[in-house]
Amino acid sequence: MRTGRRTAGMIGAAVTAAAMLTGCGGTVGDSGSTDARRLVLIPGVANEPFYISMQCGAQEEANKLGFRLDTQAPTQFDASQQTPIVTGVIANKPGAILVTPTHATAMASPIKQARDSGIEVVEVDTALDDTSVAVSSISSDNRKGGRLAAQTLSKLVGGNGSVLTINTKAGTSTTDLRAQGFEDELKNQPGLASLGVQYNNNEAAQAASIVTATLAAHPDLVGIFATNLSSAEGAATGLRNAGKLGQVKLVGFDASPKQVEDLRVGTVQALIAQNPADIGAQGVDQAAAAIDGKPVTRNIRTDMIALTRADMDANAKYFYRSKC
Ligand code: T6T
Secondary structure, three states: OOOOOOOOHHHHHHHHHHHHHHOOOOOOOOOOOOEEEEEEEEOOOOOOHHHHHHHHHHHHHHHHHOOEEEEOOOOOOOHHHHHHHHHHHHHHOEEEEEEOOOOOOOOHHHHHHHHHOOOEEEEEOOOOOOOOOOOEEEEEOHHHHHHHHHHHHHHHOOOOEEEEEEEOOOOOHHHHHHHHHHHHHHOOOOOEEEEEEEEOOOOHHHHHHHHHHHHHHOOOEEEEEEOOHHHHHHHHHHHHHOOOEOOEEEEEEOOOHHHHHHHHOOOOOEEEEOOHHHHHHHHHHHHHHHHOOOOOOOEEEEOOEEEOOOOOHHHHHHOOOOOO
């Protein structure tokens, strides 16, 4: 495996993770000169069905447009792991990076460095607070998704009772917007009382513990909104451990294979599925346009759908993939 001249141990670990992402990711060469036909995808974390699906869509589009796409992913969704990947890529001068900033402010400095070195920056999924850095940002309408989750949960619990949000990591633009959208919509649902937001640090086990502790403190809990894959998978485990499956309703974002199975067996009542393959494909389109000096679209919103057990199989195209 070849890596850049400035490769440190940490980058080596991250690159290994990238190669494992789907088996089709590669490392970036160290030619030292700009290779405008090369793109580097830097997702939020390796080995996760949302980002694998995003990579599959990006790879397919890059093949169509005649670009080489390399992928380098951190082993955890964490700015301290993603930063050396971004700075390492600068030395290798691709035409563009497609990056999922793991923190809305902590990732600003390395991503700006990339931009200032002449690399086009396209944000895929999450975004920096500083909207001046990327030429284009492609994501779901996350605030709307949070509102949709609240409407869905309200119907499931008959409009009454206490509800909890389990969020992943503060500073993740997407999931913070989902939690805000959920709270906004609760204002239109007078029978629902918010128990606030708790963070699971993107660890499913922590989400399970949050559910156990909340059930002990609030036996009136009727519903949970889990803002992403790890929080939803973990919340389902927590409800199962407490023997509360189906009694406490669960609406989760994302549609990993485990989440889809949880929906099928009734552990989860609804999933807000995103379209990560489209985020990846449109990210490549925008990167290619920027490199070729063509017009780019600053903000692109991809579609989402609320899946229930009744309609899930008709919408199987929204299920996330574990490999391309
Ligand atoms: O929900 C997705 C993604 O949209 C979010 O930014 C981070 O979490 C996921 O990757 C799911 O784990």
